[in-house]
Every structure is written in structure tokens, then in C-alpha cells.
Amino acid sequence: MTSRGFFSAFDDVWLLDGVRTPMVDYCGALGHVSPTDMGIKAARAALARAGVAGDDIGSVVAGNMAPGDFDQFCLPRHVGLYAGVPMQVPAIMVQRICGTGFELFRQAGEHVQGGACDAALVVGTESMTRNPIASFEHRTGFKLGAPVGFKDFMWEALKDPAPGINMIQTAENLARKYGITREEVDQFASDSFAKAVAAQQSGFHAGEIVPVVTEKFELEGYHPRGIRLSGKVTEVNADTHARPSPVEVLAKLKPVYEGGVQTGGNSSALVDAAAAAIVASGDYARAWTKRQGRKPLGRVVAAAAVGVPPEIMGIGPAPAIRLLLARTGLTLNQIDRLEINEAQGAQTLAVARELGLDLARLNVNGGAIALGHPLAATGVRLTVTLAREMKRAQVRYGISSACVGGGQGIALLIENPEVA
Ligand SMILES: CC(C)(COP(=O)(O)OP(=O)(O)OC[C@H]1O[C@@H](n2cnc3c(N)ncnc32)[C@H](O)[C@@H]1OP(=O)(O)O)[C@@H](O)C(=O)NCCC(=O)NCCS
Numbered sequence: 290m291t292s293r294g295f296f297s298a299f300d301d302v303w304l305l306d307g308v309r310t311p312m313v314d315y316c317g318a319l320g321h322v323s324p325t326d327m328g329i330k331a332a333r334a335a336l337a338r339a340g341v342a343g344d345d346i347g348s349v350v351a352g353n354m355a356p357g358d359f360d361q362f363c364l365p366r367h368v369g370l371y372a373g374v375p376m377q378v379p380a381i382m383v384q385r386i387c388g389t390g391f392e393l394f395r396q397a398g399e400h401v402q403g404g405a406c407d408a409a410l411v412v413g414t415e416s417m418t419r420n421p422i423a424s425f426e427h428r429t430g431f432k433l434g435a436p437v438g439f440k441d442f443m444w445e446a447l448k449d450p451a452p453g454i455n456m457i458q459t460a461e462n463l464a465r466k467y468g469i470t471r472e473e474v475d476q477f478a479s480d481s482f483a484k485a486v487a488a489q490q491s492g493f494h495a496g497e498i499v500p501v502v503t504e505k506f507e508l509e510g511y512h513p514r515g516i517r518l519s520g521k522v523t524e525v526n527a528d529t530h531a532r533p534s535p536v537e538v539l540a541k542l543k544p545v546y547e548g549g550v551q552t553g554g555n556s557s558a559l560v561d562a563a564a565a566a567i568v569a570s571g572d573y574a575r576a577w578t579k580r581q582g583r584k585p586l587g588r589v590v591a592a593a594a595v596g597v598p599p600e601i602m603g604i605g606p607a608p609a610i611r612l613l614l615a616r617t618g619l620t621l622n623q624i625d626r627l628e629i630n631e632a633q634g635a636q637t638l639a640v641a642r643e644l645g646l647d648l649a650r651l652n653v654n655g656g657a658i659a660l661g662h663p664l665a666a667t668g669v670r671l672t673v674t675l676a677r678e679m680k681r682a683q684v685r686y687g688i689s690s691a692c693v694g695g696g697q698g699i700a701l702l703i704e705n706p707e708v709a
């Protein structure tokens with residue numbers, strides 16, 4: 290695999306703290322909540338949890354893929370304003386599809402390292418439910434008898450027209466290339482569910498979740514907005530997809546494509562969620578540590594992004610991680626924990642096989658097969674989960690990473706300040 294790509298190193302950039310909403314199966318209790326409002330909720334909670342005043346934020350870096358409301362163009366701005374960031378502070382939308390959340394840290398790292406600001410608010414948010422049913426053809430009207438062009442944006446957006454296949458088929462290509470069987474994918478998925486359930490029972494996941502309730506977000510001089518939960522639900526405080534999933538049960542599910550290895554049980558779950566974090570400069574982080582009496586969650590050491598062939602997009606993390614290691618002079622053996630997004634089971638197994646990765650260090654609290662993959666929120670969720678797990682296990686280095694539709698991979702290297 291190529292070692293060409295994009296690399297950023299950071300000397301003194303810190304992830305202070307982070308938090309997320311629960312990840313809720315699509316068409317569930319968060320189904321009526323716009324990605325902007327989920328983002329505001331996560332952003333407010335991240336500031337509160339970090340003990341950082343909105344006033345201290347000098348940049349809002351937000352990500353969202355599917356337009357989940359008509360005001361999506363203003364999403365980063367509205368998230369910043371309704372989270373209490375000052376009027377004068379600008380906000381930007383970032384898009385690297387499933388790699389968006391990681392890219393948010395990379396860009397925020399550049400903002401603070403370059404001296405553009407002391408602290409940045411990073412927010413990834415995604416409503417899979419509110420993917421629109423869209424048409425790009427009807428502004429000029431309908432011809433009598435002509436086919437109506439409305440389609441499901443979510444299903445259509447999972448296709449890559451360059452190779453002419455969808456994301457599940459890219460994983461099937463990897464399964465064939467790496468000789469990965471249905472049994473192996475189901476076993477990997479079953480383990481992901483078991484690890485997620487165990488981490489739920491031990492309270493690990495609850496440690497990064499802010500419960501979501503029906504509530505109003507006020508902003509002086511402007512229209513209030515807010516969250517209304519679906520149905521009779523009054524509070525959502527836990528992820529909904531993870532459940533015990535014995536391999537014999539998963540083995541009975543029909544493959545998405547005849548003869549293929551991917552099913553609804555061993556592919557990433559479609560969920561609604563947002564995640565947010567605070568990234569700060571060394572000076573800010575050291576003053577923060579004095580004030581808070583605790584160390585940041587992690588040091589953001591470096592980031593790498595690469596391109597791979599679109600028809601095997603899922604292999605992206607392998608060359609991204611290789612580039613990250615080559616440029617930082619570390620070896621895979623020195624990386625104690627990895628969070629690699631489980632877009633599809635065969636895809637993650639192909640990455641592990643390509644890298645010769647020990648599965649015992651991978652996604653130890655469950656992955657997206659069990660917990661879900663809210664596209665732009667995923668990288669923030671994985672990086673916060675990784676840093677928290679590194680603190681729990683008292684290990685020094687960790688990598689969070691994902692493949693990206695269209696053929697890319699992105700990876701972040703995080704160091705635990707309690708062990709460094
Ligand atoms: C694979 C995919 C198409 C399946 O979608 P779906 O058909 O709506 O999936 P469902 O959740 O309904 O699951 C299909 C079946 O498996 C069952 N199932 C899923 N997980 C299960 C589990 N852990 N245990 C038991 N049964 C399970 C469901 O109950 C359902 O059964 P039913 O058909 O009897 O209702 C969809 O999840 C997907 O595309 N995921 C990947 C997303 C992706 O690629 N993201 C971008 C990455 S680049």
C-alpha cells in the first residue's frame with residue numbers, strides 16, 4: 290500500500306474532554322431531532338464537562354453529512370451560538386464523509402497550533418433518520434408521465450457511482466481479496482456486540498454519554514430552538530443497538546447480496562447521534578489543568594489521511610495508520626489500543642489482516658456494528674472513547690481511524706498524558 294498522503298504533526302495540542310449523546314437506532318427516539326439541535330446538545334455538554342467557558346472558544350469546527358433540516362447550511366454557526374460561543378467567533382463545516390470526525394480534530398489542531406485561537410469547539414453530528422427523500426430534477430417541473438425522481442438520500446448516498454457499487458459491495462470486494470468468510474465476519478460482529486454489552490454493563494459507555502431530554506435552547510435576542518423526543522420518551526440515556534448477539538443468531542441472517550458475507554447484523558448500525566470535544570493549545574491546557582486539577586483526556590499527536598481505490602474504500606485505515614506510524618517513528622506494537630470504525634465487518638477484518646493487527650487491542654468496548662455509525666459524529670465518538678479507554682487501561686498510545694466512502698482512510702494518534 291502507498292505511503293503517500295497527508296500528514297500533520299502537533300507538538301502541543303490537547304483534547305481536554307469530550308462527550309456524546311446516546312446513539313439511537315434510526316427512526317427511534319431522536320428521529321425528530323435535527324442534527325443542529327443534537328450538535329448544540331453535545332456542544333453545551335462538552336463545554337460543561339470540560340469546565341470551559343463558551344467565551345474561551347475561538348473557533349467552531351463542525352461536521353455533518355446528510356442535510357437533516359432546511360437550516361443545515363448554518364449548522365456550525367448555530368451550534369456555536371446556541372452553545373454559548375461569542376458572536377464574533379467564526380464557525381466552519383468540515384466534510385470528509387465517515388472520516389469527518391477525525392478531520393475535525395486535525396483542523397482544530399491546526400487552528401490552535403497555528404495560534405488562530407486558544408481553544409476550539411469540535412462537534413460532529415448526524416441524523417441518519419432525517420436523511421431527506423430528495424429529488425434534484427423537479428425545480429423546473431414535472432412532465433406528464435415522466436418518472437418522478439424522489440429517492441432515499443441515505444440509500445443513494447451509500448453508493449459510489451465511480452466504481453458503480455455501494456458501500457456493502459466494497460466490503461464484499463475486500464472479503465474476496467483477503468479471503469474473509471461469512472463465519473469470520475459473524476464471529477467478529479458477535480464479539481463486537483459482546484464487548485459493547487459488557488462496556489454498557491460496566492458503565493464505561495455511560496461515562497461519555499449526556500442524557501438527552503426534551504428541552505429548549507435559548508439565545509438572547511434570537512428565536513429559541515430545541516429538542517423534542519419522539520413518542521412518549523422523556524429521556525434517552527443509553528445506546529440502543531447493542532444486544533447479546535450469539536454467532537448462531539447472526540449466522541441465520543440473510544446476506545445483503547446473495548452469496549455475500551455482509552448482513553444487517555454484521556454491518557455498522559444506522560443511528561442518530563452527536564459528539565463534541567474541546568481542543569486546546571498547550572498554554573491553555575496547562576492553565577486549565579491548574580484550574581481543574583486534572584489532566585486533559587489526551588494529547589493529539591498527529592493525523593494522517595490517504596486515498597485508496599474507491600472499490601475497496603474500506604481498506605483506507607491500513608495505509609493511513611502505516612503513514613501515521615512511519616512519520617511518527619512508532620511501530621504498531623507500541624499502539625496499545627485502536628478504535629477502527631466498523632463500517633462493515635469484512636472491511637475491519639481486512640484492515641486488521643493487512644496490518645497484521647492483534648484483534649485484542651481493537652475496539653475493546655465494541656464498535657460500530659454494535660453501537661452504530663452516525664457518519665460525521667463517528668470520529669469524535671471514537672477518539673473520545675479511545676482516550677477514555679487509554680486512561681482506564683493506563684496505556685500510552687492509541688489510534689482512532691476510519692475508512693471513507695469514495696476511497697480514503699484517516700487516522701489520529703493520541704497519547705495519554707497520565708502515562709507519557
Ligand atoms: C446492511 C444494511 C443495508 C442493513 O440494513 P437493514 O436491512 O435495514 O438492517 P436491519 O437492521 O433491518 O437488519 C436486517 C435484519 O437483521 C436483523 N438483525 C440485525 N442485527 C441483529 C442482531 N444483532 N441480532 C439479531 N438480528 C439482527 C434485524 O432484526 C433484521 O431482521 P428482519 O429482517 O427480520 O427485521 C444497513 O445496516 C447498512 O447499510 N449498514 C452499513 C452502513 C454503511 O455502510 N455506512 C457507511 C460506511 S462507509
